[in-house]
Amino acid sequence: MVGEGSRKPRLGFTYRAPPLLPLLRSRVQGDLLALLYLRPDREYSLTEAAARIGASVKAVHQEASRLVDAGLLVDRRLGNLRLLRAATDTPLSRPLTDLLAVTYGPRATKASPDQYRTMSTFRSSAPSASAGPGQP
Secondary structure, three states: OOOOOEEOOOOOOOEEOOOOHHHOOOHHHHHHHHHHHOOOOOOEEHHHHHHHHOOOHHHHHHHHHHHHHOOOEEEEEEOOEEEEEEOOOOOOHHHHHHHHHHHOHHHHOOOOHHHHHHHHHHHHOOOOOOOOOOOO
16 A cells, blocks of 8 residues: 555555654664664664565665764674664754654654653763764
């Protein structure tokens, strides 16, 4: 049912898109943002992120590149791995986290609404994107 927010996969069950999806480019983009913004303390490789959100590595790579270019994600290289994390030092970080928590939260994380607020507060005081993991 294209245009109605659902699709019917081959297995016979219906996937219902979260309400935020019309604001985003794709399901993969929304799922990737939710994975990273609702877990701001984690970095994920492209392969791990793809496995966690049920998408191809190619699709995650394409969306990650767009989101890095837009300043919403930060990436770094570790050997041959490309690691991704949420850009927590931008003015969009807190409102984006709040939107993702409301629309993707229960599926993406087990945090309570109070923990979402704590994560948002953490984001607004997070270290700059230029600092490495564990560095102020």
